Amino acid sequence: MVQNQLEKFFYYINERHNIYRKRQEGEKFPWTEDEILQTYSFCNVFRELDKVTIWLRENWKEPYADHPNLPFAMSVARQINHPDTLEEIGFPEKWNPKRVKGIMQGRMDKKEKVYTGAYMLTGTLGGTKVEQTIDKILTPLYESPPEIISNSLEKTWRQYLPYAGFSGFMGYEVVTDLRHTKYLNKAHDIMTWANAGPGAKRGLNRIYERPLNQTIKTHQLNEEMKLLLNFSEYEGILEEYVPNLEMREIEHCLCEFDKYERVRLKQGRPRSKYKYKE
DSSP states (O other), X not given: OOHHHHHHHHHHHXXXXXXXXXXXXXXXXXXXXXXXXXXXXXXXXXXXXXXXXXXXXXXXXXXXXXXXXXXXHHHHHHHHOOXXXXXXXXXXXXXXXXXXXXXXXXXXXXXXXXXXXXXXXXXXXXXXXXXXXIIIIIHHHHHXXXXXXXXXXXXXXXXXXXXXXXXXXXXXXXXXHHHTSTTXXXXXXXXTOOOOOHHHHHHHHHHTTOOTTOOXXXXXXXXXXXXXXXXXXXXXXXXXXXXXXXXXXXXXXXXHHHHHHHHHTTSOOOSSBOOOOO
16 A cells, blocks of 8 residues: 555545535535546535435335335435336335336426436336336335345345346445345444445556556455555544445445546546536
8 A cells, every 4th residue: 555645545435524514504615626526526425424315215215114115215216216107106005016106207298316426327128217126126026025134235245246236236226225224224244344346446457556457356355445444544534524434335435536646647527517506
């Protein structure tokens, strides 16, 4: 691990979360002197602070915390990931595929937004996108749900992988939601495991000054992410306004750090510029 790269990574985390903090306190733009963070859109350090995740927590996870369909509801939520659509559908206390398809198709027919633009959702299973979501992905999951292994995020995540529409990424999104419910909030690997996506892998390669697309074995990826988490806890690198990180935040921020470095080094830029409201 290269020290100056390590400092850049934690600088990014501090500065991005400080923007969030200042906005919450009512300060006005720009909230930072960093021109990259002023210009381009980067995700919150903590996924729990994202708009859709907050909506899910307030409208589905907390009100239906003890409902047996909560794990399935998280899959519905992340396959669609658009609060207006989810609100119209309602929490799936009983799964009615015909009704849900009608709602989603109705929104499409009215030229209303149905899905998020944040996730690359599958579109190769046959039929319309709505039919794929409901008939090919969600209904089979409802009829034969994956096992929730309460002591492990990783083992639960692996249960999702055989299902259509739940690649490593999408299964990871659902497991991350369940981590903040009674189903997985006591998992033993919250601080020791994360599913490193392509962006996180590039972020780690940057920190270790390796070729950006160098392949690293899964075990090594996790060990390197754990080292970063340990630095954040014990070396005083984070400012006092950043709450405790978990492995999810390390993995997530590595991906955003890779985007940040691409701009800084003139290797590319994020898809969207920063949008703010006065």
